[in-house]
Amino acid sequence: MALLQIENVTRRFGPVTVLDGVDFEVEAGEMHALVGENGAGKSTLMKILCGALAADSGTIRWQGAPVRLDSPRAARAQGIAMIHQELALVPELSVAENICLGEAQSWWRPVDFAQIEVTARRLLERLGQAIDPCALVRQLSLPQQQMVETARALRQRTRLLILDEPTASLSAQQTAQLFAVLRRIRDDGTAIIYISHRLEEIFELCDRVTVLRNGKRVHSASVGSLTPGAVVQHMVGRTLEASTPHQRPVAQRPVLAVRHLRTGPLKDVHLELRAGEIVGLMGVAGSGRSRLVRTLFGAQAAEGGTIHLGERPVKLRSPAEAIALGIGLLGEDRKRHGLIPERVVRENMALGTLKNHSRMGMIAQDRERRACGELAGQLRLAPCCQEMAIRTLSGGNQQKALLGRWLLAGCRVLLLDEPTRGVDVEAKAEIYSLIRTLAAGGTAILLVSSDLPELVQVAERLLVLQGGRIVSEQSPPYDVKHILSLALGVRS
Numbered sequence: 001m002a003l004l005q006i007e008n009v010t011r012r013f014g015p016v017t018v019l020d021g022v023d024f025e026v027e028a029g030e031m032h033a034l035v036g037e038n039g040a041g042k043s044t045l046m047k048i049l050c051g052a053l054a055a056d057s058g059t060i061r062w063q064g065a066p067v068r069l070d071s072p073r074a075a076r077a078q079g080i081a082m083i084h085q086e087l088a089l090v091p092e093l094s095v096a097e098n099i100c101l102g103e104a105q106s107w108w109r110p111v112d113f114a115q116i117e118v119t120a121r122r123l124l125e126r127l128g129q130a131i132d133p134c135a136l137v138r139q140l141s142l143p144q145q146q147m148v149e150t151a152r153a154l155r156q157r158t159r160l161l162i163l164d165e166p167t168a169s170l171s172a173q174q175t176a177q178l179f180a181v182l183r184r185i186r187d188d189g190t191a192i193i194y195i196s197h198r199l200e201e202i203f204e205l206c207d208r209v210t211v212l213r214n215g216k217r218v219h220s221a222s223v224g225s226l227t228p229g230a231v232v233q234h235m236v237g238r239t240l241e242a243s244t245p246h247q248r249p250v251a252q253r254p255v256l257a258v259r260h261l262r263t264g265p266l267k268d269v270h271l272e273l274r275a276g277e278i279v280g281l282m283g284v285a286g287s288g289r290s291r292l293v294r295t296l297f298g299a300q301a302a303e304g305g306t307i308h309l310g311e312r313p314v315k316l317r318s319p320a321e322a323i324a325l326g327i328g329l330l331g332e333d334r335k336r337h338g339l340i341p342e343r344v345v346r347e348n349m350a351l352g353t354l355k356n357h358s359r360m361g362m363i364a365q366d367r368e369r370r371a372c373g374e375l376a377g378q379l380r381l382a383p384c385c386q387e388m389a390i391r392t393l394s395g396g397n398q399q400k401a402l403l404g405r406w407l408l409a410g411c412r413v414l415l416l417d418e419p420t421r422g423v424d425v426e427a428k429a430e431i432y433s434l435i436r437t438l439a440a441g442g443t444a445i446l447l448v449s450s451d452l453p454e455l456v457q458v459a460e461r462l463l464v465l466q467g468g469r470i471v472s473e474q475s476p477p478y479d480v481k482h483i484l485s486l487a488l489g490v491r492s
Contacts, residue, residue: 001064003028003191004049004160009058011044018044019055020215026160031182031192033202033223036212037235037396037424042195045212046162049193050082051075079159083149085168086335091138096120098137099152123151127181143174150181161185162193167201168421172284179205197424199228211235232425254308255444256296256327256413261305264291267468269305273413273444278435280459281448282487287465289448290332293415296446297329298322299337309412323352326412330402330419332448334395338402341391345381345401346372348390352409371408378437379404380430396427403434406443414438417448432458452480452487 006024010017019041026032036042047053049060051069060067062078069075089098100116120133129147137145146166153161163182167175182205186192194206202209203223210220211234219234254272261269265288273279283289294300296307298316307314309325316322319329331337340348350368369386376383379400390398399419406414416435420428435458439445449455455462456478464472464486472486 002026002061003063005059005061005064006045006049007059007061009045009048009055009060011041011048011053011056018215019048021058022212022215022217024210024217024220026191026193028159028191029186029189030208031186031194031206033194033196033206033209034212035196035199035202035209035231035235037394037426040212040235040424041215042212043164046082046164046193046195049075049080049160049162051080076156079157080162081153081156081158081160082162082164083146083153083166085165087142087145087149089137089145089148091136093137094133095124095131095135095137095140095148096133098148099123099133099155101152119155120151123154124148126154126184127151128184129181143170143177146170146178147181150185154185158190160191160193162195164195165197166194167196167198175201199231202231203228213237235425253310255310257308258296259306259308261292261295261307262303263295263300264288264303265468266292266295269465269468269470271446271463271470273446275412275442275444276439278439278445278447278458278460280455280462281446281465282452282455282462282483283448283465284450284487287487288468289465290417292465293329293417293446293448294331296322296413296415297327299329323409323411326410327415328352328406328409328411328413329415330399330406330417332418332421334398334402339390339398342389344387345390345393346386349375349401349404349408352405352411372404375404375407378407379434394423394427396423396430399423399427399431400434403431403438407434407438410441411443413444413446415446415448418450419447420449420451420454428454452484456480456483 002025004026006022009019009022011019022041022045024045034042044053048055049069051072051074054070060069067078090101096117099120117133124131124133124147127147127150131140131144131147137148140148166178170178182192194202196202206223208220208222209226209231211218211231213235255275256273258269258271269292281289291300295302296316298318298321307316314325335341346368349372372386373383376386381397381400385393385397390401393401420431423431435445435447447455447459462474462478462483463470464474464483466487466489474483
């Protein structure tokens with residue numbers, strides 16, 4: 001008997017059917033992958049399981065008996081917990097306090113901090129983690145915070161754990177550590193639903209995979225009976241053409257030149273970008289790759305070295321100065337460093353070009369609409385999206401809208417930090433196409449990614465950042481094993 005069975009579940013938002021008669025089941029002690037494009041219905045289905053949304057129709061069975069998951073409390077009572085991509089911890093509380101947060105306390109009984117510390121330490125040891133229960137959460141690294149979230153889920157006697165893109169911000173080593181923890185939890189009998197766009201992880205870790213497309217379950221099978229290509233084909237309904245870097249004529253003189261740059265972990269960085277060129281930057285977590293692009297965007301100060309834009313030396317003291325000079329940045333965390341969630345798509349796209357859409361200091365919305373409307377087709381965004389709050393779009397469409405911001409701005413240099421993180425296969429292909437469109441228009445592009453296959457696919461030249469320096473420059477055809485060895489500081 002399955003631990004969880006979902007039968008013929010449907011959910012609509014107004015006239016839009018987001019889930020259309022979905023069936024899904026998970027066995028105890030099973031790691032079950034759930035995949036699909038952005039907008040396929042994965043998040044809605046998980047919100048229903050967690051009690052955050054109600055299904056319009058259908059049945060949910062828990063150990064064979066029908067249940068009503070009409071609130072998060074009802075889901076927790078059944079032993080269902082979810083760890084979101086954006087962690088839900090309180091930074092100013094301790095590890096132990098976060099792990100035990102939300103437990104019922106009698107109003108007349110003070111919190112026994114010694115006991116919750118003992119409880120937290122025991123749970124962390126069960127996960128193989130040597131984290132101080134008294135440390136403040138804000139002092140922890142992201143992987144450690146993820147372990148705290150996992151310990152909190154186990155504290156709730158979780159029988160079904162849902163993970164949403166758990167490795168999106170982790171290095172290869174941190175991912176391996178997380179996988180070891182997940183296998184330990186699975187072996188203890190906990191069922192796990194694993195949501196990820198990284199198919200290689202699914203094939204390494206999971207027992208079964210279910211594919212959603214356009215709100216419907218289109219395939220479910222054991223991982224061993226499938227190939228990554230077959231999963232992609234089920235996700236998109238067709239075979240995507242392979243994308244490989246191709247050389248195009250580029251300017252000889254650099255549009256951006258960096259010499260002896262020092263800041264944070266960066267010790268002595270040299271690099272050049274030329275108009276119309278896509279340059280990849282490979283570096284492991286902690287190498288300073290995000291620090292580099294934020295420094296080139298004026299969001300963090302350089303401690304030494306020089307930056308030239310064309311023939312002109314520049315001091316980038318703020319993002320406003322960088323934008324005025326024709327430099328744009330698509331940051332690795334779009335929600336913190338890119339979006340204004342409550343504003344509509346049109347307003348988010350036009351942020352980099354407000355002067356072009358203003359009259360006498362007032363924003364002319366008709367100009368904005370015309371400019372963004374002309375771009376919508378190129379971005380493959382439906383015209384109706386312009387007036388929707390950008391937070392309501394899928395991750396892939398949010399990224400396309402942010403790229404549209406820099407298409408409107410006509411920037412000379414575009415810095416892309418993990419531009420396809422957390423987006424589906426087809427959205428990745430569309431983002432690659434937009435990147436090439438920008439380069440074909442003469443924009444110099446620095447593409448930072450922890451996804452080496454992505455860099456090999458898109459970059460026309462590849463730089464390796466290791467130990468605070470650019471240690472190698474590579475050209476196609478790329479030797480992936482050699483590049484990874486360089487990034488890890490290993491001699492191949």
